[in-house]
Amino acid sequence: MQLIIDRLTKQYLNAIAVDRVSLRLHKGVYGLLGANGAGKTTLMRMICGILKPTSGTVTCDGLTVSSEEYRAQLGYLPQDFGYYPDFTGMDFLLYMASLKGLSRSAARRKSVELLNTVSLQDQAKKKIKTYSGGMKQRLGIAQALLNDPNVLILDEPTAGLDPRERVRFRNLIADIGKNNIVLLSTHIVSDLEHIADTILMMKAGQLIYEGKWDGSHEDLEAFYLQQTKEEGENE
Numbered sequence: 001m002q003l004i005i006d007r008l009t010k011q012y013l014n015a016i017a018v019d020r021v022s023l024r025l026h027k028g029v030y031g032l033l034g035a036n037g038a039g040k041t042t043l044m045r046m047i048c049g050i051l052k053p054t055s056g057t058v059t060c061d062g063l064t065v066s067s068e069e070y071r072a073q074l075g076y077l078p079q080d081f082g083y084y085p086d087f088t089g090m091d092f093l094l095y096m097a098s099l100k101g102l103s104r105s106a107a108r109r110k111s112v113e114l115l116n117t118v119s120l121q122d123q124a125k126k127k128i129k130t131y132s133g134g135m136k137q138r139l140g141i142a143q144a145l146l147n148d149p150n151v152l153i154l155d156e157p158t159a160g161l162d163p164r165e166r167v168r169f170r171n172l173i174a175d176i177g178k179n180n181i182v183l184l185s186t187h188i189v190s191d192l193e194h195i196a197d198t199i200l201m202m203k204a205g206q207l208i209y210e211g212k213w214d215g216s217h218e219d220l221e222a223f224y225l226q227q228t229k230e231e232g233e234n235e
């Protein structure tokens with residue numbers, strides 16, 4: 001499996017949000033780091049086919065981002081996910097499953113399975129408006145997994161998770177990353193330590209670093225600061 005991003009660019013009237021980003025992603029967990037406004041969300045939305053690039057292409061095993069087949073193998077957790085406060089967690093997953101085209105029986109089976117995966121089984125019948133930030137985030141991750149995606153895109157998935165949830169999240173992502181492509185963004189460097197095996201860094205729309213990260217040789221925070229400094233002025 002290979003996701004190829006080729007000179008992907010998004011130009012707005014007054015700003016270039018993503019500037020000729022090229023990447024080849026294989027199975028594994030990729031952590032996308034960058035300050036607010038670096039272009040992470042714009043890049044992810046183009047990878048998901050929600051936002052049309054100004055130029056450049058995204059393909060997965062030859063499938064273009066606009067094809068049904070590509071969408072069918074994609075899971076996405078947007079940054080500001082619109083939950084329905086009066087839905088229960090279970091109803092929400094069943095609803096999202098129906099939007100993704102799962103049959104009723106498959107939707108029920110998968111929703112129960114995923115509520116367990118994200119440890120929300122005991123809150124499945126409670127309304128989302130009673131959920132904590134971390135619980136909502138876990139529900140968002142569950143909905144992204146409904147169609148067993150080969151490509152999972154998570155925009156700031158660790159926001160709102162407490163330390164215990166963070167460990168659970170890390171284990172879940174590591175597991176999914178064994179056989180799939182997982183790309184997750186954050187502006188909090190420490191959120192990526194022990195999660196991502198490859199680190200990507202963006203600054204002002206450009207990809208300024210791509211490399212394996214085993215966590216052993218250096219402090220990621222210090223490395224990130226050094227990279228962003230070397231590539232331009234301080235933030």
Ligand SMILES: Nc1ncnc2c1ncn2[C@@H]1O[C@H](COP(=O)(O)OP(=O)(O)OP(=O)(O)O)[C@@H](O)[C@H]1O
Pocket residue numbers: 012013015016017034035036037038039040041042043079187
């Ligand atoms: N619709 C838009 N019109 C004009 N400029 C935009 C638009 N969307 C994003 N931008 C600009 O593009 C740049 C990249 O934004 P983007 O949201 O992708 O950054 P980000 O790294 O995801 O930041 P954050 O962590 O705050 O979400 C920013 O300068 C932003 O102001």
